[in-house]
Amino acid sequence: MNRDCPLIRIRDLANRFGDHVVHEHLDLDLYSGEILGVVGGSGSGKSVLLRSIVGLRRPDEGSIEVFGEDLQSLSERRRSKLERRFGVLFQRGALFSSLNLQENVAFPMIEHIGLARSEAEFLARVKLALVGLPVNAALQTPAELSGGMIKRAALARALALDPEVLFLDEPTAGLDPIGAADFDQLLLTLRNALGLSVFLVTHDLDTLYRTCDRVAVLAKRRVLVAGRLEAVENVDDPWVRDYFHGPRARAARQSPPSSEKS
Amino acid sequence: MSSGVDNAGRLVPRLDSLSVTGDWTLVHYATLQDQVEAARARIGNAEVSSLDLSEVVTLDTAGAALLVELLGAENMTELTKDAPDLPPARRALLHTVAQAMAKPLTPQYQATSPLIDFLARTGEGLERFWRQQRLLLGFIGLILSSLIATLWRPGRWRITALVAQIQQTGLYAIGIVALLTFLVGAVVAFLGATVLQNFGATIYTVDLIAFSFLREFGVLLAAILLAGRTASAFTAQIGSMKANEEIDALRALGLNTVELLVLPRVLALLMTLPILTFIGMLSGIIGGALVCLLVLDISALQFVIILQGVPLKHFLVGLAKAPIFAFFIAAIGCLEGFKVSGSAQSVGEHTTSSVVQSIFMVILLDAIAALFFMEMGW
Ligand SMILES: Nc1ncnc2c1ncn2[C@@H]1O[C@H](COP(=O)(O)OP(=O)(O)O)[C@@H](O)[C@H]1O
């Protein structure tokens, strides 16, 4: 893990909607090969932060450098090329409702890599199986699926191009505990094998304890603290204390951490 | 990962072992697949008893999927289980992909012939039409029964919703209805004049305009406009509520969705379409009168005198159709909204369907009414 040169470097970021300030003076780094857990209360601006990083929202102030380049100042083509190295799972899945699941996952491969349809759909089925969806789900449309299945399919689409950086917005919300545990395992396997970096917004304390190398706490419009879990847990702040020392956190901490975590 | 250097992976078969080298990533997929096809042809059914992955530079899920496809999931798991120089992370990836691919990956397609497909689609269409009409009949019953149920309880009348709907469907539609019927009135006058001139009967243009607008065009044009403008709006409003599970939320709260959403819309249309019809008749006749005055040299006084000679029953026949059309337009619009399932696409499909159906229904009912009135001699 390269600690010196962050993959994503956010400095002095500000985001506002009218006079509603969501972020102010926000600094955050994502290092190569790490899984960064981002936590914060509902409405604290986790999704907005994610959207700013992947270039879906132009921040009102501040700079966001990705792979050492400022996304905002790049040309359309260079930007599209950079963004291809991202995989994004949106909070509500955002699957294309007019396509079935295998087409959803195959779509970026056909568009960006130029694979033939049959090849792309074969790979799409592999990815759908990888995230634990049954075979016949491949031909179903998003409207026919449950929330948890949509999350899985959205993860498969985020993984379609084997991206270098994964952005996941509450990926385990709506999954059953077994599915969530499988997800944790899959995330670790992929990270270890592919050297992925992961920006993981989550409220799932089990996921946090099992997979994350570092945790960033979003509160008071900025990153209150970012660091290893043990360090963050003991920060003297009421919200952090309630979050990491509530009854649920205690239970999650007692489960043995995964041996594969590096 | 997507290294600029072209180092696409290669497969080198030796005796009964297989050596894999280079980059096995998505960007090289086409090349890799060629390699795999070639290797498959050479290996045939022979078991590969050892696999050398030590010279693989990068490997992602796409590359892993290709390798697993070539060797088979079980075989891959076996081969990599105790490969000494395979990094554990890479082994985990291969195992995970192999595990995912252990089950058959191809969902069952059903092959059918085009003829059978065509017959099936036709049958399906007919059955859907039949089911739709039965559903509509049931829905109309539902509307009537909840109308009667709420009629006795003024406390449950949704006055605010009703007024809002009247404003939306009636007030805001006056302009377009008036303009459209005015233009059609002028067109009918021109048409009548052209034909009737041959018989030296230009003066009957006035009767033509009056009869056609009082009996047919006033109500028909207003109804078709409402079908396009309002039935679609009803479907989109209720449909997006359905897609967003708002309808379910209302039901779970123990509220009657028909009473809450459908009745105000139906009642609003029942009130606005007759008024719009009246406006349509007026403005169509004015359009015709203007043409008569300016082009055909029929004076306004003459026009009014002839108009006074037209029996009242024609006006009543036209107006009587308005509530019936209104009821069907509103019922179809709302019903299509309730039939929306989940996705935004479905909202679009049902909106289209509701416009087509309500226009169809309006014209069908108008034809039936014309037959009926003719038989009755009205
Ligand atoms: N498009 C928008 N317009 C106005 N306000 C927004 C918009 N998107 C988000 N917000 C506001 O930004 C804040 C942060 O939202 P979000 O990032 O979605 O929260 P969360 O941390 O739960 O993901 C919320 O208070 C929300 O109201």
Ligand SMILES: [Mg+2]
């Ligand atoms: Mg969010």
